[in-house]
Amino acid sequence: MSKPLTIALDGMGGDVGPDIVVPAALRVLETAGDSLRLILVGQEDVLSAALLKAGGHPQIVIRHASQLVSMGESPAQALRVKKDSSMRVAINLVKQGEADACVSAGNTGALMATARFVLKTLPGIDRPAICTTLPTVRGQTRMLDLGANVDSKAEHLLQFAVMGSVLAAVNGIERPRVALLNIGEEDIKGNEQVREAARLLAASDLNYVGFVEGDGVYLEDADVVVCDGFVGNVALKSSEGVARLIRYYMTQEFKRNLLTRLAGLVALPVLRAFGRRIDPRRYNGASLLGLQGIVIKSHGGADALAFANAIGVAMLEVEQAVPRRIDAHLAALHAARQAL
Amino acid sequence: MSKPLTIALDGMGGDVGPDIVVPAALRVLETAGDSLRLILVGQEDVLSAALLKAGGHPQIVIRHASQLVSMGESPAQALRVKKDSSMRVAINLVKQGEADACVSAGNTGALMATARFVLKTLPGIDRPAICTTLPTVRGQTRMLDLGANVDSKAEHLLQFAVMGSVLAAVNGIERPRVALLNIGEEDIKGNEQVREAARLLAASDLNYVGFVEGDGVYLEDADVVVCDGFVGNVALKSSEGVARLIRYYMTQEFKRNLLTRLAGLVALPVLRAFGRRIDPRRYNGASLLGLQGIVIKSHGGADALAFANAIGVAMLEVEQAVPRRIDAHLAALHAARQAL
Known part of the structure; x- marks a missing residue:
C-alpha cells in the first residue's frame, strides 16, 4: 500500500475561513477515496467545532496554530510576527514532509513571502x-x-x-x-x-x-x-x-x-x-511555482466548491511531482545552453 | 460670423477606408450645421467616386494624397517613405492651420510617429x-x-x-x-x-x-x-x-x-x-494627447457610426482647445514646483 497523499489546508485563511474550508474538505473526500489525508491547520477550538458541526471525518485531522494572517496584513509583518499562523504552520508541514502540499485562501503577498522563506526556490529559479x-x-x-x-x-x-x-x-x-x-x-x-x-x-x-x-x-x-x-x-x-x-x-x-x-x-x-x-x-486554485514544495492559493472569496477545486489542483501537482519536473526541465535547459 | 471648424479625415485609413469615412462624414454633417467643414484626404479618384455615390455634400472637400500607410506597416517605414500618404497629408493640414484637427483609422504606431514628427510635443511634455x-x-x-x-x-x-x-x-x-x-x-x-x-x-x-x-x-x-x-x-x-x-x-x-x-x-x-x-x-475615438495639435485615432475596424463618433471627439477637443489647456495646466504645475 502506498503512502497516503496528504494536503495541509490553511483553515483560517480567506474571507470566511473554516466555514468554507471544512465543507470543501468533506466534498473532496467524498470522491477521493481512502488514499487522501487532510490536515486542517488553525485555531483548534474553532476548527473542531466546525468539523464536529459538519459530522467529522476520519481522514481529517486538526493541527493547532495560534495566529492568523489577516487579508490586509503586509507580507513582511506576517513573516516577522506571525510565526505560528495557520498559513505558516501549513507551509511548515510541507517543509517537514508531513504534508505533500498546502492550500490557503489567505493574503497572496504573505503566502508567497512565507512560502518562499520556508520552502526556498528551486535551484535555477x-x-x-x-x-x-x-x-x-x-x-x-x-x-x-x-x-x-x-x-x-x-x-x-x-x-x-x-x-x-x-x-x-x-x-x-x-x-x-x-x-x-x-x-x-x-x-x-x-x-x-x-x-x-x-x-x-x-x-x-x-x-x-x-x-x-x-x-x-x-x-x-x-x-x-x-x-x-x-x-x-x-x-x-x-x-x-x-x-x-x-x-x-x-x-x-x-x-x-x-x-x-x-x-x-x-x-x-x-x-x-x-x-x-x-x-x-x-x-480556482493558483499555483505558486518555482518553490521546493507545492503551495496552492485559493481565491479569498472562494466558496466550498471553489476551495475544493483548489484542493484538486494541489492533488494533481503532488501526483505529477510538479516541482521535480520543473527542476528536471530547468537542468536540461541549462545543460543544453552549456553545450552550446 | 466665426471661422468654420475644419476637420481633416484620413479617407484611406482603417480596414475599409472611404466606404466608412464618407458615410461617417455625411452622418456628422446632418447634425453639425453650417459651421463644420470636412477635408477628405486620399486618392482623389477613389474619394470622388465614393462621395459622388453618396450624393456629395457642399461642406466636404477632397485633398489628394498619392500614398497609403497600410495597417501592418512599421512607423519608421511610414515616416521615411510615405511622405504623401493620406495620414501624413491630413496631419500636415493641422500643422499648416488648414484644419483644426484630424481623424484617422490608420495604423496607430504610424499615426503616433507621424503626428509626433510633424506636430511636435507641447513644451513640458x-x-x-x-x-x-x-x-x-x-x-x-x-x-x-x-x-x-x-x-x-x-x-x-x-x-x-x-x-x-x-x-x-x-x-x-x-x-x-x-x-x-x-x-x-x-x-x-x-x-x-x-x-x-x-x-x-x-x-x-x-x-x-x-x-x-x-x-x-x-x-x-x-x-x-x-x-x-x-x-x-x-x-x-x-x-x-x-x-x-x-x-x-x-x-x-x-x-x-x-x-x-x-x-x-x-x-x-x-x-x-x-x-x-x-x-x-x-x-470610439482615442485622443493622441500631448501634441501641438489635435489628432484622433479611430478603431481600424470602425463602422460609419463609430467613425462619426471619433469625428465628434475631434470637434469637442477643438471647441475646448485641449492642447492649449494642457499647456496651461503644465505651465501652472511647473510654476508651482519652482515656487517650492
Whole structure:
C-alpha cells in the first residue's frame, strides 16, 4: 500500500475561513477515496467545532496554530510576527514532509513571502511565480506571473515559461504552445525585456509560438502565456472587472420592467448554463511555482466548491511531482545552453 | 460670423477606408450645421467616386494624397517613405492651420510617429500618450497611456495625469479624480515608477485619489486612470478579449437547441439593449494627447457610426482647445514646483 497523499489546508485563511474550508474538505473526500489525508491547520477550538458541526471525518485531522494572517496584513509583518499562523504552520508541514502540499485562501503577498522563506526556490529559479488557468474560446490557457514579481527580466520570463509549460504538460498537453504577452503598438514592438525573452525562448527547447496581445490570451491558442507580474496582475484583474461590469449591465437590462423580467425568466436556464461556463470557481486554485514544495492559493472569496477545486489542483501537482519536473526541465535547459 | 471648424479625415485609413469615412462624414454633417467643414484626404479618384455615390455634400472637400500607410506597416517605414500618404497629408493640414484637427483609422504606431514628427510635443511634455474613454458601473472613465510609450517614468505618468485630467474636465467633470493603476500583491506595492508617481501626484494640484487595481478601472469611481503604455495596452486588449469571449459563450448557449433558441428570441430585445449599452462604437475615438495639435485615432475596424463618433471627439477637443489647456495646466504645475 502506498503512502497516503496528504494536503495541509490553511483553515483560517480567506474571507470566511473554516466555514468554507471544512465543507470543501468533506466534498473532496467524498470522491477521493481512502488514499487522501487532510490536515486542517488553525485555531483548534474553532476548527473542531466546525468539523464536529459538519459530522467529522476520519481522514481529517486538526493541527493547532495560534495566529492568523489577516487579508490586509503586509507580507513582511506576517513573516516577522506571525510565526505560528495557520498559513505558516501549513507551509511548515510541507517543509517537514508531513504534508505533500498546502492550500490557503489567505493574503497572496504573505503566502508567497512565507512560502518562499520556508520552502526556498528551486535551484535555477530566481523568482517564483503565480500561475492560474483561464478560459479561452478554444478551452483553456495558463498565465504567469500574476503578481509575485514586478520588473521581471528576460531570464525570469524564460523561467516562467518553463514552469508554465510543465504545468500545461501535467494537465495533459503535449508540447504546450508558449506565447509572450506583448503589445502591437510600439515602433519596435514591446519593451526590451520582452524582446530579449523572445530571443531566449526561440533558442530554448520550449514550443515557443511568438507574441500574443491582451485579447489573444482569450481568443488565440497559446497553452501558456508568459508576462511580468505587474502586467499579468493588471491583465487578470481588468478581465475580472470587465466580466463583472458586463454582468451588472445585463442584470440591469433584465430588471428594467415587467416585460424584460419575463424575458429574463424565460432565458434563465440559458443564462445559468452560460454562468456555469464562465464560473470563475471552476478555475480556482493558483499555483505558486518555482518553490521546493507545492503551495496552492485559493481565491479569498472562494466558496466550498471553489476551495475544493483548489484542493484538486494541489492533488494533481503532488501526483505529477510538479516541482521535480520543473527542476528536471530547468537542468536540461541549462545543460543544453552549456553545450552550446 | 466665426471661422468654420475644419476637420481633416484620413479617407484611406482603417480596414475599409472611404466606404466608412464618407458615410461617417455625411452622418456628422446632418447634425453639425453650417459651421463644420470636412477635408477628405486620399486618392482623389477613389474619394470622388465614393462621395459622388453618396450624393456629395457642399461642406466636404477632397485633398489628394498619392500614398497609403497600410495597417501592418512599421512607423519608421511610414515616416521615411510615405511622405504623401493620406495620414501624413491630413496631419500636415493641422500643422499648416488648414484644419483644426484630424481623424484617422490608420495604423496607430504610424499615426503616433507621424503626428509626433510633424506636430511636435507641447513644451513640458516628454512623451505623448493615447487616451480612450471606457465604460464603468458608474458611467465612464478615461485611461492613458494605451501604448504610445513603454517603460514610462514617474514624471511621464504625472504628465499623463495632467493630460487625462484636462480631457475629463472638457467632458464636464469638475476636479476629475485621478488614480494610478497598480497591483495589490507585491510586498512593497507596485513598482518603483508607480510609487514615485504617487508621490509626484500627491504633491501636485491634481485631484489624486490613490491606487486602483485592474478591476477597479471598471468598478470604482476614478475619472482618469494613469498607467504605462505597455500595461495600459495589455489591460485594454485583455478587457476586449474577455468581452468577446463572453459574447461567444453566450451565443453558443442560446444556439444549443430549439428551446434555447426560443428563449433567445424572447430575450432578444433585452440582449440588444444590453449590447447597445456596451457597444464599443460609442467609445470610439482615442485622443493622441500631448501634441501641438489635435489628432484622433479611430478603431481600424470602425463602422460609419463609430467613425462619426471619433469625428465628434475631434470637434469637442477643438471647441475646448485641449492642447492649449494642457499647456496651461503644465505651465501652472511647473510654476508651482519652482515656487517650492
